[in-house]
Amino acid sequence: MTEESAGGIAKKFLYVNRRAPYGSIYGLESLEVVLIGAAFEQDVSLAFLGDGVFQLTKGQDTKGLEVKNFSPTFRALEDYDVTKLYVEKEALEARGLSAADLVVPVEVVSAQRMAEIMEAQDVILSF
Amino acid sequence: MTEESAGGIAKKFLYVNRRAPYGSIYGLESLEVVLIGAAFEQDVSLAFLGDGVFQLTKGQDTKGLEVKNFSPTFRALEDYDVTKLYVEKEALEARGLSAADLVVPVEVVSAQRMAEIMEAQDVILSF
Amino acid sequence: MLHTVNKSPFEHRALETCLKFARQGAAVLLIEDGVYAAARDTAVAEQVQEALKTVSIYALKPDVEARGMQNRVMDGVRLVDYGGFVDLVVEHNAVQSWL
Amino acid sequence: MLHTVNKSPFEHRALETCLKFARQGAAVLLIEDGVYAAARDTAVAEQVQEALKTVSIYALKPDVEARGMQNRVMDGVRLVDYGGFVDLVVEHNAVQSWL
Amino acid sequence: MKFGILVNEGPYTHEASDTAYQFVRAALAKGHQIYRVFFYHDGVNNGTRLTVPPQDDRNIVKRWSELAAEHKLDLVVCIAAAQRRGLMDAAEAKRNGKDAHNLAPGFRISGLGQLIEAGIQADRLVVFGD
Amino acid sequence: MKFGILVNEGPYTHEASDTAYQFVRAALAKGHQIYRVFFYHDGVNNGTRLTVPPQDDRNIVKRWSELAAEHKLDLVVCIAAAQRRGLMDAAEAKRNGKDAHNLAPGFRISGLGQLIEAGIQADRLVVFGD
Numbered sequence: 071m072t073e074e075s076a077g078g079i080a081k082k083f084l085y086v087n088r089r090a091p092y093g094s095i096y097g098l099e100s101l102e103v104v105l106i107g108a109a110f111e112q113d114v115s116l117a118f119l120g121d122g123v124f125q126l127t128k129g130q131d132t133k134g135l136e137v138k139n140f141s142p143t144f145r146a147l148e149d150y151d152v153t154k155l156y157v158e159k160e161a162l163e164a165r166g167l168s169a170a171d172l173v174v175p176v177e178v179v180s181a182q183r184m185a186e187i188m189e190a191q192d193v194i195l196s197f
Numbered sequence: 198m199t200e201e202s203a204g205g206i207a208k209k210f211l212y213v214n215r216r217a218p219y220g221s222i223y224g225l226e227s228l229e230v231v232l233i234g235a236a237f238e239q240d241v242s243l244a245f246l247g248d249g250v251f252q253l254t255k256g257q258d259t260k261g262l263e264v265k266n267f268s269p270t271f272r273a274l275e276d277y278d279v280t281k282l283y284v285e286k287e288a289l290e291a292r293g294l295s296a297a298d299l300v301v302p303v304e305v306v307s308a309q310r311m312a313e314i315m316e317a318q319d320v321i322l323s324f
Numbered sequence: 325m326l327h328t329v330n331k332s333p334f335e336h337r338a339l340e341t342c343l344k345f346a347r348q349g350a351a352v353l354l355i356e357d358g359v360y361a362a363a364r365d366t367a368v369a370e371q372v373q374e375a376l377k378t379v380s381i382y383a384l385k386p387d388v389e390a391r392g393m394q395n396r397v398m399d400g401v402r403l404v405d406y407g408g409f410v411d412l413v414v415e416h417n418a419v420q421s422w423l
Numbered sequence: 424m425l426h427t428v429n430k431s432p433f434e435h436r437a438l439e440t441c442l443k444f445a446r447q448g449a450a451v452l453l454i455e456d457g458v459y460a461a462a463r464d465t466a467v468a469e470q471v472q473e474a475l476k477t478v479s480i481y482a483l484k485p486d487v488e489a490r491g492m493q494n495r496v497m498d499g500v501r502l503v504d505y506g507g508f509v510d511l512v513v514e515h516n517a518v519q520s521w522l
Numbered sequence: 523m524k525f526g527i528l529v530n531e532g533p534y535t536h537e538a539s540d541t542a543y544q545f546v547r548a549a550l551a552k553g554h555q556i557y558r559v560f561f562y563h564d565g566v567n568n569g570t571r572l573t574v575p576p577q578d579d580r581n582i583v584k585r586w587s588e589l590a591a592e593h594k595l596d597l598v599v600c601i602a603a604a605q606r607r608g609l610m611d612a613a614e615a616k617r618n619g620k621d622a623h624n625l626a627p628g629f630r631i632s633g634l635g636q637l638i639e640a641g642i643q644a645d646r647l648v649v650f651g652d
Numbered sequence: 653m654k655f656g657i658l659v660n661e662g663p664y665t666h667e668a669s670d671t672a673y674q675f676v677r678a679a680l681a682k683g684h685q686i687y688r689v690f691f692y693h694d695g696v697n698n699g700t701r702l703t704v705p706p707q708d709d710r711n712i713v714k715r716w717s718e719l720a721a722e723h724k725l726d727l728v729v730c731i732a733a734a735q736r737r738g739l740m741d742a743a744e745a746k747r748n749g750k751d752a753h754n755l756a757p758g759f760r761i762s763g764l765g766q767l768i769e770a771g772i773q774a775d776r777l778v779v780f781g782d
Contacts, residue, residue: 081772086519088440090332092390093357094652095535095736096660099693102732106764110772120440121332124360127392134386134405135540136580141392160443164334166365166396185444188519189424193771196520196779197660197693208642213420215341217431219489220456221782222606222665223530226563229602233634237642247341248431251459254491261485261504262670263710268491291433293464293495312345315420316325320641323421323649324530324563330537330652337434356537386544387537406548413646414523414554421649423530429667429782455667485674486667505678512776513653513684520779522660532662534736535694564665567697570738574748583738606664608700608713608754618704622752624738 081192082113087122089197091140092132097125098140100197105143108150115154115191116147117184118176123161126172144174158184208319209240214249216324218267219259224252225267227324232270235277242281242318243274244311245303250288253299271301285311326416330356330423333368342422343375353404353412354383359391364398376400384409425515429455429522432467441521442474452503452511453482458490463497475499483508525549526644527559528637530651532567533582534575539568542650543585550593557644558596559586560637561629563651566609569599571626583626590628597629598636655679656774657689658767660781662697663712664705669698672780673715680723687774688726689716690767691759693781696739699729701756713756720758727759728766 085104089096107114118126125141132139147153155176162168162178169178179187188194212231216223234241245253252268259266274280282303289295289305296305306314315321327346331338339354339361346352352375354361361372362383375381385403388394397403404412413419426445430437438453438460445451451474453460460471461482474480484502487493496502503511512518527546531538546556561568573583590597599609608624611631615623625631641647657676661668676686691698703713720727729739738754741761745753755761771777 083768083771088335088522090357090360090391092387093330093332093537096693099733103692103764103767107768110765110768112768112772119444120436121335121357121360124332124391129392129394131389131392131394133389135390135537136544137390137540138579139390161334164367165360166363166369181443185446188444189446191517193777194517194519194779195658195767195771195777196522197781210638210641215423215434217456217459217490219486220429220431220667223563226603230562230634230637234638237635237638239638239642246345247337248434248456248459251431251490256491256493257489258491258493259489262489262667263674264489264670265709266489288433291466292459293462293468308344312347315345316347318418320647321418321420321649322528322637322641322647323423324651330541335436355541384541406544407552409545410549410552410554413525413648419646419648421651423649423651429671454671483671505674506682508675509679509682509684512655512778518776518778520781522779522781532694532697532737564662564694567662567737572738572740572745572750572752572754574735574740574744574750576732576735579736602706605704605706606709607662607697608702610702610704614704615702620702620704622702622754624702624752624754 080111080113082190083107084188084191084194085116086194086196087116087118087125088120090121090124092135092137096197101140101143103195104152105150108152114152115156118157120161123157123165123167126174128171128173141173156184156187207238207240209317210234211315211318211321212243213321213323214243214245214252215247217248217251219262219264223324228267228270230322231279232277235279241279242283242314245284247288250284250292250294253301255298255300268300283311283314325350326412326419327352328419328421329354329358332357333361338422346379348378351380351382351412351416353409356387359383359387359393362388362398362401363393363396369398382412424449425511425518426451427518427520428453428457431456432460437521445478447477450479450481450511450515452508455486458482458486458492461487461497461500462492462495468497481511524555524557524644526557526640526647528647528649529559529561529565529568530563532564536652538650538652539582556595558598558636558640560640561599562603566599566604566607569609569626569629570624572624587626587628599629599631601631601633604631654685654687654774656687656770656777658777658779659689659691659695659698660693662694666782668780668782669712686725688728688766688770690728690770692730692733696729696734696737699739699756699759700754702754717756717758729759729761731761731763734761
């Protein structure tokens with residue numbers, strides 16, 4: 071197993087994203103952790119709850135803000151073997167969004183299912 | 198008039214407090230502005246909306262946090278001729294509080310009245 | 325009077341509080357994460373539409389675009405750029421920032 | 424699993440979100456401005472009482488005292504000091520901080 | 523018209539400093555005056571010259587400094603807030619026995635009275651924060 | 653038990669750094685180990701030696717430094733977050749051509765890998781922030 075070849079047992083890491091992009095830097099700096107963390111060959115999942123779903127929306131154009139649009143980076147996660155992206159169904163709905171509005175394929179899950187996913191983790195990094 | 202003796206026309210300053218104490222420093226640092234500002238002999242009012250009312254509650258004991266309890270300082274405001282303290286009625290009620298729970302005498306006002314007070318200001322400092 | 329709101333209406337009560345204190349004829353400018361309140365078909369859209377009956381609501385265009393919302397802004401909310409923000413401040417006697 | 428909530432339930436939706444994801448048997452520790460949720464007779468008290476049927480709720484005593492709430496904590500919410508916070512972390516497999 | 527500006531958050535973490543900067547630039551472009559920009563709370567962190575942002579990102583501190591130089595802006599960092607957070611100029615470093623200082627060009631450190639004065643002298647005071 | 657600690661906010665503005673400090677002290681008092689305290693986002697500002705808090709207030713940076721010395725704590729400031737916000741040690745200052753540095757005793761600057769490693773090595777990771 072990949073995990074054991076890295077010299078240890080893989081832990082289940084969950085990154086919980088609950089903030090909208092650009093109003094604060096948490097989303098961007100959280101993604102920086104995910105990218106670095108990918109090299110450690112752990113069992114990684116990302117959860118997008120509440121306003122966190124806004125990080126994934128299509129059509130972001132940050133020229134007017136003079137900041138970097140980091141949403142395309144989510145598309146690169148696959149190259150890092152980070153493929154488990156869970157999005158809260160109710161959060162999408164409350165915000166008038168659907169999976170088709172997001173820049174990457176995700177698994178849209180109920181609050182109940184998301185709670186189960188959270189319970190199964192060893193390490194939860196929340197930003 | 199005091200204002201003219203200070204060499205100018207007094208402006209109406211409103212300090213809007215909407216944050217609970219200790220969870221963040223905004224309440225304390227806002228009060229520091231009020232104290233310094235008192236020397237400028239303007240027409241000063243303080244508004245406590247939402248969680249801002251928590252700044253004024255009696256019985257604060259910060260020993261366990263090892264931070265300074267700044268609530269007694271509100272009692273000193275009178276010495277600085279800062280006497281117009283307005284508290285949002287609905288905010289108190291939602292938090293299970295009444296004027297008797299506060300460290301200083303205040304005027305408890307409706308949202309409607311508070312809106313009128315805000316409209317009458319020249320400068321609004323919000324923290 | 326001009327009110328600015330910079331918080332998402334889905335996580336904070338800043339917009340709700342602002343609308344409680346914004347009087348007839350006031351202007352509300354949504355900036356930063358506050359612009360999410362300008363989107364159609366959300367859980368807060370009805371509240372914003374109701375508010376439009378008594379106050380003018382603006383949203384800061386660069387913030388709207390950064391969040392990919394340019395095609396989802398509800399009717400009645402007017403977009404302004406930073407220059408328009410400046411004009412709104414000039415036109416009103418005072419500004420209350422609902423941080 | 425242990426959940427911590429550090430935001431006031433009157434201004435933010437952090438507690439509401441936490442309670443949505445806290446499963447039967449989980450523990451919720453209120454810290455910092457989150458302790459306001461532990462008070463009796465508030466607009467959110469009923470929501471907290473309802474949650475007490477399925478999860479354990481704790482509040483950090485130094486934060487409760489700093490806010491002058493020592494006599495207003497509702498029945499069923501248990502107070503812990505920093506050592507108790509540490510024990511709660513030890514007793515649960517993981518911690519989710521609802522920031 | 524004369525504007526006073528209050529910035530309550532530091533660079534990068536919250537959008538406040540960006541919005542304030544764009545507002546100031548737009549106001550200047552329209553021929554308005556900026557009486558003063560006052561940095562309070564974490565806003566004082568906008569005044570450090572020790573930031574090294576990524577190459578592909580904006581340099582928030584530097585562009586404040588440059589805007590100040592170009593338009594003779596008065597950028598004031600609150601001394602009390604700065605002391606709590608580790609911002610100081612050479613004089614403050616000397617007074618407090620510190621071996622380094624970090625204030626960026628174009629900023630000066632002064633008291634809260636400068637904020638009140640901005641409220642009095644400016645036609646409008648606009649607050650940016652979190 | 654071994655704890656990893658993540659601190660996401662700076663000193664004074666939010667309570668996060670206070671709570672984290674009290675948690676760490678309580679854990680040590682109970683005989684637990686602190687594998688690492690990692691400072692990210694504005695949390696890096698806990699690592700500046702240039703703060704001068706009021707006499708009657710706690711000195712947040714100093715007490716982190718002292719606790720580190722007493723218990724050999726590993727206090728790590730994230731390099732990427734630090735560069736954005738103006739935190740640097742002597743080596744970083746030299747590399748970036750800066751004329752000053754401000755890292756406090758007991759802190760070291762390193763990469764985000766140190767946070768992941770803390771997640772892997774510690775029995776529990778606890779996050780403090782705003």
